[in-house]
Amino acid sequence: MRRPRLHAPSGLTARLVVTVVALVVVVSVVIGAVTAVALRASLLDRLDGDVSAALDRAQGGPRGLPFPPPGQFAPGDADGRGEPDDVRGQGVGTLTAFFYDDFQPGVGDVLVDDGDGPAERRELGDDVLDRLSEVPSDGEPHTVDLAGLGSYRVVREDDVAVGLPTGDVSGTVRTLVLVELGLVLAGGLAAAAGGLLLVRRQLRPLREVAGTAHRVAALPLDAGEIGVTERVPERLTDERTEVGQVGAALNTLLAHVETSLDARHASEQRVRQFVADASHELRTPLTTIAGYTELARRRPDDAAAASTALAKVSDESARMTALVEDLLLLARLDSGRPLERRPVDLTRLLLEAVSDARVVAPDHHWRLELPEEAVEVTGDEQRLHQVVTNLLTNARKHTPPGTTVTVTARAGGFSVHDDGPGFPTELVPHAFERFARGDAARERTGGVGLGLALVEAIVTAHGGTVTLTSRPGATRFDVSLGRPVGHV
Secondary structure (H helix, E strand, O other), rough: OOOOOOOOOOOHHHHHHHHHHHHHHHHHHHHHHHHHHHHHHHHHHHHHHHHHHHHHHEEEEOOOOOOOOOOOOOOOOOOOOOOOOHHHHOOOOOOOOOOOOEEEEEEEEEEEEOOEEEEEEEOOOHHHHHHOOOOOOOOOOOOEEEOEEEEEEEEEEEEEEEEOOOOOHHHHHHHEEEEEEEEHHHHHHHHHHHHHHHHHHHHHHHHHHHHHHHHOOOOOOOOOOOOOOOOOHHHHHOOOOOOHHHHHHHHHHHHHHHHHHHHHHHHHHHHHHHHHHHHHHHHHHHHHHHHHHHHHHOOOHHHHHHHHHHHHHHHHHHHHHHHHHHHHHHHHHHOOOOOOOOOEEEEHHHHHHHHHHHOOOOOOOOEEEOOOOOOOEEEEEHHHHHHHHHEEEEHHHHOOOEEEEEEEEEEEEEEEOOOOOOOOOOOOOOOOOOOOOOOOOOOOOOOOOOHHHHHHHHHHHOEEEEEEEOOOEEEEEEEOOOOEEEOO
8 A cells, every 4th residue: 555645835835834843843952952961961960969978978987897787777877766867968869888898798778758757768689789889989970770779870989889869850851851842842833823924924925926927827918919018016026125026027028028919919910911912912913814804705806905905914914923023032031041142243233223224214313423443242143133123113113204313332332312202201111011102202103012122121131221211302222231342
């Protein structure tokens, strides 16, 4: 049969109370034990002094005389009635023994009080005398157990042995030990009650902190916009205390969780909006393609209608293909796929892009400012060309004719500046978001709002940054691509 296992208290309150009670009991037991040992030693010292005094009195009697035989007068008898005149100077239980030589057995007596009258002397038996004869004759006290008499402290010197019982010492020490055990028990119970009260009071702030954590844990955090408004009260966040440190740490954690949940919710909203916008942008060319396909099907003999339908289907297919390619590129960049890392002649790339823009939009003024030395950066040349093209296309499509667009190269990057109407103030923080448009302030002549999002994604993938500052008459994109490879 398996014995049940004893488990230690699991709660912090119980463990602290048990620890306090254990400390009180251990300290009390140690103090009680030391007290009992010290008292016993002190009483034994006094008893030893009494035994030595009794030995001196016994040695003051006649030496060398034969001890009276049993039933006759004992040494010091004055009146012949068997009651020694030195009984008053001795305590009850005092024994005296005399040893003469090997041919004469020892004799002795013990002072006994049986409660029926005055104390009287009784002769010592042979077994007691034999045990006393074994005590070393060195004048030092020895503890001896005597048959029928109990434990005695005996001092023997030459042919005289005197002893006193240790019963009073043992009784006093035993009484002290019993009293101490009662005090230890009472002290342990008092420590348990007081410790439980004090520990619960001291741990009350910790329970409040735990209550805050439990309330937060009960909140539905799996979906939707969530505001973790629960916080540990300020009075429990004093970091000079242990509970305050826990409360402050929990508040910091809750603030971090709340920020993360807000960011997650915003990200989910952007994804939903992105999916909705992408679906809308894809639905338009698909609807157009379906309409013109239906037109061509209904007029199989109309060559002009068929030609127009095929042209529109081709245009919308190209538009949809470009949109899908942009979305795939954004997905690849979001997934962290590495780009090519090789030296790119940024000067040549900007020169080609501005030259192409002059041909596409001759009604704009295109300016290119280059340093005296060509600049190289490390990156993917095709994607960097797409960054420059998107920025120039953005300036061309969303500014009126006659706008001056200035492209400036510098070590590690470039900037694109135009003097057009600028972005709406409320759109500037969202300009690099996907499908963001500013039609109210900038003329929209095409595009789905992914150009600047691609710019930011590509630049970020290169370890760089892109920033926008805009006001009427001055819109500037600054692109930094990290440290330049070198100057050619």
